[in-house]
Amino acid sequence: MFRVLELGSNISAPLAGTILGDLGYDVIKVEPPKGDDRRAIPPFKEGASVYFSSVNRNKRSVVVDLRRSEGLEVFRKIASTSDVVLTNYRPRALKKLHIDYDSVLEVNPRIVYCSITGYGGTDEPAYDATILAESGLMDLTGEPDRPPVKFATSISDVTTALTATVLVLHSLLTGRRPVFLDVSMIHTQLYLILEDAYALLNVGLEPRRTGSSHRFLVPYQAFQAADGYVYVSVFNDEQYTRLCEALGREDLKVYKTQEERLRNRDKIVGDLQEVFRRNNRDYWVSLLKAYDVPCAPVRKLREALEIYGKSMVREVRGIKYLSFPSNVSRGVELPSPRLGEHTVDVLKELGYTQEEIGTLIKEGVVMDEGLK
16 A cells, blocks of 8 residues: 655645545645644534535554654654655745655655645635736636636645645656646636637737636526536537527527627627526426426525435544545545544554653654543
């Protein structure tokens, strides 16, 4: 089993660690005495932050004061037995504590060292929203006549975690070791912009906010029904014809091509919106699906979880978790760890005696969950 040493806080590195834990890796989360900052974010259940729990299952927590020489020695022993170091700490802090790539390389010449930063190897602080603002994604999100908005979820943190996971797995699969992986949040977001970035780079087309609608496809947006919203995704001419037939608007078939529909967007959208207001959401979804028109109800999160999430939910130690969306994951075997919950167990695995462990705890070098 591969071992991952995580030096993570907040979302990006901890989520990458959780994914690797879900896939069966032994993930040891080394935390400072105060713990990951995310532990303090409400709401709480069973004494644990559900925000922390969302990105910290299937790993073990070891508390080590890395400012102490004895604590650094504990870290080096864990690093020497690990295959991966995963971190989103600032490079300056890593170097100051002697836990940076070069330092780990001294004790483990086969290490895969993955460093997540906001802007690629810099110490500039970065959070999900600031990266969205810097990347141009926030400017592209929202209604055209309204201010820009952030995503509903921490999308830059999540996608950076996924990118880091892919790179770690690739390094382990190919045996490319040692290796330093520099994973940048800003570059990850620029990569994910895809078609808008390519349109700007190649034909100079400057994208603008379009709300729920598509820039080049009509109709491809949310329509308000009597009791909610329906998202209609018409991608080609045949689907558009079937949509017109389903809604009894044969007259709108005159706009046969995407180019014609783009030129007449306001007319088409306005006419269709009048129709959708006449009945409820589920009526329209049922009708359009009968005509093989791609569509979906715009659901609330609670509704989506009740319909699609039941098979993913696992409850461990009073906290409900969403399992990794794959049948090859091991599921949620370990709940999010209490601060320092596994310190003693890991130290014993490293060969420390009970007496040595007791001394380290007494002197405040390490902390065990049961002996705070």
